[in-house]
Amino acid sequence: MSASATGLRSWLTTTDHKRIGLLYFWTAFVFFLVGGLEALVIRAQLAGPNGTLVSAEAFNQLFTMHATTMVFLALMPLTAAFFNYIVPLQIGARDVAFPRLNAFSYWVFLLGGLFMNASFLFGAAPDGGWFGYANLTSKQYSPGLNIDFWLLGLQILGIASLAAGFNFIVTILNLRAPGLKMMRLPVFTWMVLVTQFLIITAFPVITVALVLLMFDRFFGTSFYLPAGGGNPVLWQHLFWIFGHPEVYILILPAMGIVSEVLPTFSRKPLFGYTVVVYSGVLIGFMGWGVWSHHMFSVGLGPIADSFFAATTLLIAIPTGVKIFNWIATLWGGQIRFAAAMKFALGFIAMFIIGGLSGVSHAAPPADLQQTDTYYVVAHIHYVLFGGTVFGLFAGMYYWWPKMTGRLLDERLGNWHFWLTFIGMNLAFFPMHFIGLLGMPRRIYTYGPELGVSTMNLVSTIGAFLIGIAALIFVYNMWRTRRHGAVAGDDPWGGATLEWSISSPPPPHNFDVIPTVASRLPRWSATQLKAIPEGAETAAPVHVPAGSWWPLIAASSLPIMATGAIGRMLPVVLAGVAILIVGIYRWAYEPFEA
């Protein structure tokens, strides 16, 4: 069966990075809408004081699932969709290094996401916050299944991210086209590489944190319980040693996308390529030394607070450097305001605000007033919505024609951008004031006497504007299927290799693997000749057949988790058996990549 076959079976067994990229995209996009819906219910509840739309219990589940969904089921996998689809094309490869492992990652992600959300069916959605602070998550204070779903679901999702991490590091390091030296890699691919290193080093830490929590809840240990000699603060350290790199896992790919879009639509190469790449690497490294800035209110002592304040402030430098280089890229250019470019410019504008508010709570004393208030909610949404989501939208408009062969409608894209831009500023800017005026986050109700009712109403209106904008985008995608303008190979005049092949690309991507002699292979005239256009295929390109084993092996994980939830050992063991058989058959099935 060739990878161009259609039908359900071909999708279930696919190992083509482009199909897996599309699967990631659509799955993550649905989760993005679910997470957005959860946000709208939260905002509706908080539109006025003493809201009664949902109960306290439901509210706590909603904000926990909103953040968990957005971080692990929407934003990370949306970036993964682009890693999958675009990175092999940018480096001139025919697939990723391990196509079946890639399929495995996707199926684990999908099944983990479904497992996590199945908790709603039991009325037991996670309710301990996405940060799941011990000891609230202990059996004593959270006796239901809510936290069990959360900790098992996150462990499953961690496996998906880790497997993808190994795969992409090897792909980028080892499958580059001839001549594509590391310092010729597109910046997006570079940022993906940094992100993958963060993933494979950060996820083991949260895995340990979750395993210890699982032992506390399932087997009666006291890792986080003072009564048995444990310490709940250990959870915070482990969680944030993971959690801060996780923030960069979410933002670096978006920075990579913006670094692709800005040059294309300014018709100028990226300013300071080397500096932009190294500052990204530096941000990745420094992300490991700042975790306790999430814990200033714990009171770790003035020495520790000073250290983590200093390391946190230092990150502002490489971040600032990136922003200046992006602006310098625009300088003297010929800026075309396609929707992709609008979102990329919006990214810069919004990320500056998020970065600056971040500096204010890098100062521990100021953080003592700001942490756990809406001020921080404003900050993270300027970074993760104004930043990551804007970057992702830029990537969607930019690469949509490559992925589907058709252009998204620019007029609808214009509406989408401006409604999102206005909506997000209405939704999140007042939150700075709401927080400074004393409203804590994660409260399902507040009194009128706080004086923040009007601002909360404005914020809710903004959130619904974002919702309307998202609907416009959905309509745009749907409409484009039939009515979108045909894109051709290179609708934007891009500089990188993905624009040298057809849209969508053939299953084997490149008839002849290109030889690369510069950073911008499509922008240097000499280089263009090096990519034979319509040349005869040197040899018939072999496309590997699909495989069932990634899906079968992946299915073992939710089976084990279900057994654990129901305290049914035989089900867990059945899952283990499926995993062993799956991996064995996978290892020895005839498969070439």
Added chain:
Amino acid sequence: MPRRHKRWLTTLLLSVTGCAGPFPQTTLAPKSDFGIAIDQLFTNIFWWAVAVFVVVEGLLLYAIIRFRARPGAPPPKATHGHTALEIGWTLAPAVILVFIAVPTIQTIFRTSGQAPDGAMQVEVIGHQWWWEFRYPDLGVVTANELHLPVGRPVALAMTSADVIHSYWAPGLGGKRDVILGRTSRLAFTADSIGTYYGQCAEFCGESHANMRLRVVVDSASAFDAWVAREQAGPAPIAPGSVEEKGRAVFARSACIACHTMEDVPAARAVIGPNLTHVGARSMIGSEMVENRPDHLAQWIANSAAMKPGSKMPPMVLPPEDLTALVAYLRSRQ
């Protein structure tokens, strides 16, 4: 300087929001040395941030407008970088950060919770979902309403009875988490008489939103009067009165399993708030509703209906017993 900035900021805030306040939990009008130190630091950072915002967003906007594509323009010159520029915009933020880091670290050490000698000691204990305040030197235990004298240093030694909470009264300074098995500290001196509102800032379960508190800062004499009243034994009860009947109801009900009540010998439990002077508190349910007979009756009958997840079980009492119990509790001044 900071004061002038403060007015400017407040005006900006009011004009942006169209709200006239008052903002009882604002962080921008601190009334303690701790709060003012934080506020000065934040104001400093705020103005740096405004300056950077204006310059960088200005550059961005200028570039967007100035370099928009014009038909027929020659293709742009390809620039790949500029070493001097790179060094410049690396150093510029670094210099600004020095101006932020120095006062930050100074303020960290000024606000680290070290109280001067002779500070009044108060123990703060977070519970799901209420606050316990103990004055070990005065022998006073109360709930949700912290009384402090103006102008005298206060040292809070804080812990939790269950999950992690965070003590926060924004008008008097920053928050600090309270954690089971650990003592965290805050120290400050309130500089103005008044009532300051606050609430738990660390998500602590179902009724996290309903874990509020108030700090009553009084003149020294008014504070001493409050202490004297709290130290005085329970208010006397007339024989045969409805209050006496209420006390009997209290003594034979589940109340004594969780609460301390000095004039009921069997009631010495410390799971719920100490009720010896409950009648003197202005609110009940950790600042949820006014301390009125009807609210008390509703609370006793089914506290979870007022406060989701409340750990106090519903009390099924005959109406006349409930009325007597409420009257008794109201009399515990």
Added chain:
Amino acid sequence: MTHATSLGLDSRKLAFWTFIGSECLLFGSLISTYLIYKGKSLVGPYPPEILDIPFTSFSTFDLLMSSLWMVLALAAVQRGDMKWAKVWLFGTALGGLIFLGGQVYEFSSFVHEGLTLQRNIFGATFFVLTGCHGAHVTVGVIWLLTLWVRALQGKLGPEHAMTVEITGLYWHFVDVVWIVIFTLVYLIQ
């Protein structure tokens, strides 16, 4: 389809090195947890009362020797000497099995002496850390036995040297982790 890789390294081997890097963080977090909680047990048994250093030294020696057998197994596969490859592969797996047997004995005698997961924080951190390592050894033993069976069936030859090399990487890594654990948990109390 094998084509030249950019780094000149086999992709599977490179992937495995990244995996080992990731595993370092996993064990690093577990070992840190153990060290942070050292001496924090509220009740006994405490480590000096219960750890049997001579016995565990033997297990450690056994695991170290199995790493040597692994080296010999790889060398045999690489030179196509499948007779000795079978011997050394089985020897390595047997070394792992003996180590696991020692761990089962150690765990059950500790439980017998009152140290359980729930008893104190030492028990919790000790069992989770060494148990996690034991699980890794178990996976390694299954992997080695799979290769051994395939060698017996004549399905393993010098062309699979890379597979055996990666198995060896895993086995040596698990061995090194044990030396760290043995030093930090048993020797430095």
